[in-house]
Structure formats: C-alpha cells, structure tokens
Amino acid sequence: MFENVLIGRYIQGKSLIHELDPRIKLILSFFFIISVFIAHSWPSYVLLVLFTLLTVSLTGIPMRVFLRGIRPMIWLILFTVIFQVLFSTGGTVYFQWGPLAITSQGILNGILIFTRLVLIIMMSTVLTLTTSPLELTDGIEHLLRPLGRFGFPSHEIALMMSIALRYVPTLMDETQKIMNAQKSRGVEFDQGSFIDRVKAFVPILVPLFVSAFNRADEMANAMEARGYRGGEGRTKYRQLAYHRIDLVALLSMIALAAGIIVIDMMV
16 A cells, blocks of 8 residues: 555656756745636646646556555545535535535535546646655745745754655555554454554554654754755755746646636636
8 A cells, every 4th residue: 555655756858858857846846736726617626737737647657556656545535525515505405304405516525626636636646756755855945945035944844854754665665564564463454343443553653653752863863964054054066047948847837726716707
C-alpha cells in the first residue's frame, strides 16, 4: 500500500514538463488548484480533465503510475464524497433517514468533489514526479525571496518544505518495512474487526517515530558538519533561468483559467 504513495518521489526524464522552470511549475500548480475550485459547471470540468490528461501525457510517465498514486488516498476521497452526498440538501430526495439524506444535488456535489480531488492529486503528483527536491527548494526560495525584505526566512522555509516533501516516500518505505517485519512475526493487519486492525497498527508507530527522529538527528549533524548556517551569503552552482517553453506554459494556464471563466458565465 505505502509503496504506491508518489508524493515526494521524483522520476528523472527529458520531457517538456521536466524541462520547465520549477518556479513556473509551482505557479502553474497553484493557479490550477484555484481554477479547479472556481469551476462550477460540467463543461469547465471537462476542460480541466482534458488539460490534466494532456499534461500527464507530456510528462512521458505512464498513466498507470498516476492512477497507482491515487489508490492509497481512495478511502479519504470516498469518505469526503460520502460526507458530501449525505449532508447536502436540494433537488430531488431519493432517501432520507433523520438528518441524513440522499438528494440529486448531493450526488452532483459528490461527483464534483471526487473530480476536484482527483485532479488536484494528479497535478500535484505531476509537480513532484517531474521536479527534483533541489529544484523545488530553489523554486520555492526564489518565489518567497521578495518577502525577505520583511524579515521572512525564505531560504529556511523552502529548505524545510523540501526536506519534508523529500522524506514522505522515505517514511512510507520505512513503514512498509516495519509492517513486513511485524507480519513475519505473525501480526495480521487485515484480519479481525476494525478495532483489532487499528490496534495492530499501534506497534508500528513507536519504531517509525524512533526512525524518523534518528534520521532528523543524522541530517542535522551532517548539515552542521558541512558548515550549514542558513541562507545568508550562500551562492548557487545552478542558476534558474526562464525559457520560451516557460512562457508557453504560463500562457496555456492563463488560457485555461480564462476559458473556465467564460464557460461558467455562459452556462
């Protein structure tokens, strides 16, 4: 289960999406999420789905990889959809039991929420799969640099976010190893009632937290041994630069947002 988590993983490649400037990819991801939430009609969502499929195809990474990344989060998505269906009002009532009701508007909202979450997860996965942790750090730092005039620690915040994102797959792999070790000792994670399954996961937490703190301590010692003192006075070997493909990508996102606004105004 945990080996399917793709957030924080990077797949090296030479596609158009890989070659984009990390700052542009961060900006495009941010505006795509905004576009997803401002869309409120079926034609708009069709446009968003087509744009997402085109972006995924341009990465050169098979679609099954992205679908595999959605699988670990399917229960969270379904819980959100069910909650939306049962507590939304309006439209034709198909079933009602106390405060819970299934209505046509609730079903419609559930479908829209499902589509939104899947699109956001897929585009976020595109960002992490096609951008190395080092590029993400540089991109976030450059975007936050104007706030440095007000004393905002842009370099430290970017480094913290990059390390946290980078260690998501590492912790997931560590969790899978601990689960395999527990299974070899006779622990069953998929047997018994729901309470029994939850209790079976408790022995995983202690070694996982110990491993996470040990990794954090080792990284802190390694950074201190190399003389890391924050972003003050640091230089960079690789300098970020915008290219023509970045302008094309930015104009494409502007066209997508404009198309959604026009479609929603016409519908």
